[in-house]
Structures are given as C-alpha cells and as structure tokens.
Amino acid sequence: MMEPVILIETSNHSRTLTAVVEQDDRVAYFYLFPSELLTTKYSPRPCWLRNLKPAPEKRDTAAMKEGLAPMLEARYCNHPTGKPALEANRLSIVWTPEGDGAAVLYDNEILGVIPGWTLYSDEQNVAYAADCIGAGEDDQLMPLGARGKNAMYQKVDEAIAFQEEWATETSxxxxxxxxxxxxxxxxxxxxxxxxxxxxxxxxxxxxxxxxxxxxxxxxxxxxxxxxxxxxxxxxxxxxxxxxxxxxxxxxxxxxxxxxxxxxxxxxxxxxxxxxxxxxxxxxxxxxxxxxxxxxxxxxxxxxxxxxxxxxxxxxxxxxxxxxxxxxxxxxxxxxxxxxxxxxxxxxxxxxxxxxxxxxxxxxxxxxxxx
Known part of the structure; x- marks a missing residue:
C-alpha cells in the first residue's frame, strides 16, 4: 500500500494551525493540525475529500484499525467507483480571516471546508466536502451541496476576497x-x-x-x-x-x-x-x-x-x-x-x-x- 503523500501544506499567519492535503492510493484528505504549543488544547481536524478506488459499502473500520484514513462509504459519495488522484499544482488553501478555519480549492473550486468554530469542541468536529452527498448517523462529514444552499460558500468567498485585498505589502x-x-x-x-x-x-x-x-x-x-x-x-x-x-x-x-x-x-x-x-x-x-x-x-x-x-x-x-x-x-x-x-x-x-x-x-x- 502506498504511503500517504503531502500534496500541499501551509500555515496560517500566526503559525498556530497548519493545513495539509494528504493522499495515498485509496483516498485523499484535508487536515488542520494545531502547532506543537497548542496540541494539548486543540485536536487535529479531518475532512475527507475523495476516494480514489471503489468505495466500501460499509464504514471503513478495517482502515481505521490499521491507523489509515478511512474511505467514505459508497452511499455517501458522488463517485462510488472512485475518482482520479488529486494533482498538487491544482490545489490551493484559503484561511478564514480569524485564522482558525480553512478551505481547500481545486482549480479554484471548493473541495472541502473545515470551519473555525469546529475547532473548539470535539462534539462539533464538522467538515464539508464537495463530493459528499450524505452524512452517516455517527459521521460529522457533511455535504457541501450547491451554492445558495450552504453558508460555507459565502464564508469562503469572503475569505478569498479578504486574502486578495491584503495580498501585497503595498495594499x-x-x-x-x-x-x-x-x-x-x-x-x-x-x-x-x-x-x-x-x-x-x-x-x-x-x-x-x-x-x-x-x-x-x-x-x-x-x-x-x-x-x-x-x-x-x-x-x-x-x-x-x-x-x-x-x-x-x-x-x-x-x-x-x-x-x-x-x-x-x-x-x-x-x-x-x-x-x-x-x-x-x-x-x-x-x-x-x-x-x-x-x-x-x-x-x-x-x-x-x-x-x-x-x-x-x-x-x-x-x-x-x-x-x-x-x-x-x-x-x-x-x-x-x-x-x-x-x-x-x-x-x-x-x-x-x-x-x-x-x-x-x-x-x-x-x-x-x-
């Protein structure tokens, strides 16, 4: 089995959180990791992005037992037979202005979002994925859905506009x-x-x-x-x-x-x-x-x-x-x-x-x- 490869890695301005997209030969994930000084206060936040192989019918507990990132069940993803692997040069990260949440974009389209407010409670470990079409009872991965149906689109649009406004030292x-x-x-x-x-x-x-x-x-x-x-x-x-x-x-x-x-x-x-x-x-x-x-x-x-x-x-x-x-x-x-x-x-x-x-x-x- 292929070892996970980091496709993109970037920290927020205060270097308190690092956004990472990882991919092996089965699945791609987006993560937010707290800095070493904050690991006792905050936990890593995962967001499934896509399966690269045919999706399992049931929860991928076998992968979790081996310490691997689980694939998403077939009924919850829009590509049950798998999608092509992500290409690193097509990925980008945008941070919320607060610096506590982020979104990953693929060809400038939202692929996944980890909102800032999910950082503060293990009971609200929610993430949104564009290729997710449903959420299990115990799963906190949610469908991103269509524009106009999910407030995450506006949040990400605002974050992109904010980032662009302050992109240069001569802003x-x-x-x-x-x-x-x-x-x-x-x-x-x-x-x-x-x-x-x-x-x-x-x-x-x-x-x-x-x-x-x-x-x-x-x-x-x-x-x-x-x-x-x-x-x-x-x-x-x-x-x-x-x-x-x-x-x-x-x-x-x-x-x-x-x-x-x-x-x-x-x-x-x-x-x-x-x-x-x-x-x-x-x-x-x-x-x-x-x-x-x-x-x-x-x-x-x-x-x-x-x-x-x-x-x-x-x-x-x-x-x-x-x-x-x-x-x-x-x-x-x-x-x-x-x-x-x-x-x-x-x-x-x-x-x-x-x-x-x-x-x-x-x-x-x-x-x-x-």
Whole structure:
C-alpha cells in the first residue's frame, strides 16, 4: 500500500494551525493540525475529500484499525467507483480571516471546508466536502451541496476576497484605514504626538498612536481590528458582528508616572495586540492579562470600556463594529477577586467604578476587600 503523500501544506499567519492535503492510493484528505504549543488544547481536524478506488459499502473500520484514513462509504459519495488522484499544482488553501478555519480549492473550486468554530469542541468536529452527498448517523462529514444552499460558500468567498485585498505589502487598504483611524482619534484627543508601528514588520499592519490631553497620555491602537477574533462566532452566533473586532487603548495620568513607566505600560498593548491569534483565543470586557511591565503594586491589566464621558468614533470594518477596549492595571488581590467566580471580571469592574476608578490609570491604593 502506498504511503500517504503531502500534496500541499501551509500555515496560517500566526503559525498556530497548519493545513495539509494528504493522499495515498485509496483516498485523499484535508487536515488542520494545531502547532506543537497548542496540541494539548486543540485536536487535529479531518475532512475527507475523495476516494480514489471503489468505495466500501460499509464504514471503513478495517482502515481505521490499521491507523489509515478511512474511505467514505459508497452511499455517501458522488463517485462510488472512485475518482482520479488529486494533482498538487491544482490545489490551493484559503484561511478564514480569524485564522482558525480553512478551505481547500481545486482549480479554484471548493473541495472541502473545515470551519473555525469546529475547532473548539470535539462534539462539533464538522467538515464539508464537495463530493459528499450524505452524512452517516455517527459521521460529522457533511455535504457541501450547491451554492445558495450552504453558508460555507459565502464564508469562503469572503475569505478569498479578504486574502486578495491584503495580498501585497503595498495594499492600499491599509493607507485608507490608517487615515480613518487617526482622523477619528484626533477628533477626540487632539493632534497625534507620536506614531509607533507595532506589527514587527509582519501582517497585518498595526500601529499605536500617542495623544495627550488635559494631563492624560492616551495610547490607541489601529489595525488590530482588521482580523476578527477566534471563538467569537461560536460564542455569540448571530451577534458575533458586535464582538469579534477590537482595538486597544490606554489612558495614563501623566503626573502619576515617569516617562519610562508610561512607555513600559504602552508596550503592553504591542504584546497583547496579537494575543487572540497567537493563542487562538479572544478578548472581551472583564478578561485579565498578567504582565511584569507594570509599576507596582500592579501586576495585571483588566479589559474594560470607557465611561459615558468619552465617546471615540470607530471605523466599521467588513460590516462589523469595532470595540475599543481600555486596559486598566490591577493588583494581584484584585485579579484574584476577578477570578473567584465565573464572569467575576465584570464584578471587579463594577467594584472599581464604585471606588471612583474607571478607565484612567492613576497611582492608587489597592481596593479594600471584606
């Protein structure tokens, strides 16, 4: 029996997942494999693509017992006598903008799709294949079906358009978006004092603007929201459009901290900017992040939103609103309180507000806890 051959292999931008198409002399499969650092958190995801030999009448348990990729039963595939082997030079991979799902194309037509949301639950290990015409009771391979009948087509079309828009380093999309961000920020915080690139020369382009107004130093990111965050589609379903994009901000009382301390705090935005995609996670109000770059007694930040006294206009990206999340430093005891119950981060934000602590970082004492 022929050993499986890798026809195409490519990683997402954060190198957290690798897409692979493998083929032996019986069957071709599409896989998403997590990186080594994420193998304890996420499992590989398979998607059958086609049988190369006549399909078995019953479930291919013999192959599975030998550790081989199973062929699909005859009644579930549109080619019970088999199809020609896939040719590597006709294959391509397109990743979802979140980077947690992908589709494999053959001559630019969809062959298989592994949606991002299937990554987060072993009970929802669903994949879609163009040559599948039915699903068994225990099988989570689904027919891709025809255009207009399956939302996967639109998802893949959007992913292709997104990929093409940002395909070159000289993409005009960033210049226009950067200008819109800075114009909006300057309308609230005054002229831009300094601009920092925080993308490390990698895609997507991300920047950080420094502004000063009324004794407060403001740092606001731009470009993080180009990518929607992982997990959000599964967590919020139809409401995902209001939660999957973010920018980060920090407001620091200038007289309370040295310039070195201010810049060290601002540097945290750079390290957090890529966090959802490097860890395949998400950020929202109430989440906390440990950091050694904070002045004592702080040792973490909590993600919050500004109060009603400040409204910052944010651009709309790909039909989604962009949330502006503010980072507020907290102490070890405060972080412990934020984790003592599910969703207790919101309780801590409320308790901070009750003590006059909102989104502006000041040199302050630790909250009193009974």
């Amino acid at each position: 005009q999309a960033w210049g226009k978006l950067q200008e819109e961000y800075l114009k909006n920020y300057e309308s609230v915080f005054g002229p831009l004092r300094k601009y920092y690139a925080i993308d490390g020369g990698q895609w997507p382009p991300m920047g950080l603007g420094r502004f000063e107004k009324d004794g407060i130093v403001y740092f606001l990111s731009l470009g993080i929201g180009i990518r929607p965050m992982p997990w959000i589609e599964l967590l919020y379903n139809d409401r995902a459009t209001g939660f999957r994009r973010m920018e980060l901000a920090w407001a620091i009382k200038k007289d309370d901290f040295s310039e070195t301390e201010i810049m060290e705090m601002a540097g945290l935005i750079s390290s957090v900017a890529d966090r959802p995609w490097k860890l395949i996670t998400w950020l929202g109000v109430g989440h906390t992040i440990l950091s050694q770059e904070l002045p004592k007694p702080f040792e973490s930040v909590i993600v919050t939103k500004a109060d009603s006294q400040i409204t910052v206009p944010m651009p709309e990206l790909y039909g989604d609103q962009v949330n502006l999340f503010w980072l507020l430093p907290i102490t070890e005891l405060e972080r412990t309180y934020a984790h003592h119950l599910p969703d207790a981060g919101h309780l801590l934000i409320t308790k901070l507000a009750e003590n006059g602590i909102h989104y502006i970082t000041t040199r302050r004492a630790e909250l009193p806890f009974d």
